[in-house]
Each structure stands twice: as structure tokens, then as C-alpha cells.
Amino acid sequence: MRLSDAIDTRIGGWNMKGLSGGQKRRVSICIELLRRSRLLFLDEPTSGPDSTASYHVMKRIVGIAQHERIIVVASIHQPSSEVFDLFHNLCLLSCGQTVYFGSISSANEDIEQGFAKEAIRVLVEAYETSDISRQVKQYVDEIKLQS
Structure with a gap:
């Protein structure tokens, strides 16, 4: 998840500088992956990081999901074409209604x-x-x- 350069950095908080927002998001994803759930919901896992980091985060999540047989449901607005190519299924919503669901x-x-x-x-x-x-x-x- 590209966190090795921050291994000795504290998470941080309101009164103490620490990890960046993107790093904190990746740490949160790692914690959820360590729980070994069969279903993982991710809300905007790629928001914040640049497109290269977003791709690497999603590629790693997809790899882990395939290896561990985890179902991942992620809400992502405007994914790059590289990130989009990692998906297997697509659900498009409009006004809370499903307008497309399929491969x-x-x-x-x-x-x-x-x-x-x-x-x-x-x-x-x-x-x-x-x-x-x-x-x-x-x-x-x-x-x-x-x-």
C-alpha cells in the first residue's frame, strides 16, 4: 500500500502532525483487510491521493481480494481509466436508483x-x-x- 516510507511515523491528529490524509486512508484500508472479513465496503478509497497512488491502492486491494477471496464493494466517483479497468462489475446509481448493474x-x-x-x-x-x-x-x- 506504499506505506513503507512512513513506517516510523505516528498517525497524528488535530494537535500533532503525522501521516498525510492519503496515508491515513491507506492505513484504515490495511486495518480492515487485516480483519479478514469476506466482504469489504470502501467509501471513496481513492479520494485524496493522486491518480498514480489511487491506481496502486486499488491494484493492491484487487490483488488481495482475489488472493483472499474477498468481495469488495467500493464507491468511486470518476475513477481513472486504469482504475476502472481493475473492476469486474459495475453498479451505476442515479438519485438512489440502480440504472445499471452488470459486468x-x-x-x-x-x-x-x-x-x-x-x-x-x-x-x-x-x-x-x-x-x-x-x-x-x-x-x-x-x-x-x-x-
């Missing part, structure tokens, strides 16, 4: 075959009275006329 390998095909319709449906239902809803409905009606 990464079939995501493009699945998305082309109905993701847009489902995403629009969820958005329209979530924002029924908003301006964006009216714009989306108008856009959908225009598409229907062109078909």
Missing part, C-alpha cells in the same frame, strides 16, 4: 441497449416537477418523432 465486459453493449432509456426514466421520475424533467420529456418526445 464491466458487457457494460458498453448493455448500456447501448437500454441504459439511456432507463436512466432517463429514473431522472424523469425523480425530478417530475423540475425544469430538467420537462426538458428531458421534450427531448424524449423529439426522439420518438424522429423514429
Whole structure:
């Protein structure tokens, strides 16, 4: 997890300088991995570090998960393409609704075959009275006329 250079550094706190925010996040992940749970939930494990560090963190997590047979569920906003390529499954949410869940390998095909319709449906239902809803409905009606 690229923490060997900080092995003798205290974690730190409000009144004492210590590890950086990214290092603290990686220490937290390591502690959870040491628990040997079969299911690991990670909320934004790559926020904070630069894209190179994010990739190495996720690559290490994936490697450990495969070796130890751990299921990892991670919420990551805007992963780099290198980090995204490490994923096996994808769950896309919009307004708390699942608009896509499936394998990464079939995501493009699945998305082309109905993701847009489902995403629009969820958005329209979530924002029924908003301006964006009216714009989306108008856009959908225009598409229907062109078909």
C-alpha cells in the first residue's frame, strides 16, 4: 500500500502532525483487510491521493481480494481509466436508483441497449416537477418523432 516510507511515523491528529490524509486512508484500508472479513465496503478509497497512488491502492486491494477471496464493494466517483479497468462489475446509481448493474465486459453493449432509456426514466421520475424533467420529456418526445 506504499506505506513503507512512513513506517516510523505516528498517525497524528488535530494537535500533532503525522501521516498525510492519503496515508491515513491507506492505513484504515490495511486495518480492515487485516480483519479478514469476506466482504469489504470502501467509501471513496481513492479520494485524496493522486491518480498514480489511487491506481496502486486499488491494484493492491484487487490483488488481495482475489488472493483472499474477498468481495469488495467500493464507491468511486470518476475513477481513472486504469482504475476502472481493475473492476469486474459495475453498479451505476442515479438519485438512489440502480440504472445499471452488470459486468464491466458487457457494460458498453448493455448500456447501448437500454441504459439511456432507463436512466432517463429514473431522472424523469425523480425530478417530475423540475425544469430538467420537462426538458428531458421534450427531448424524449423529439426522439420518438424522429423514429
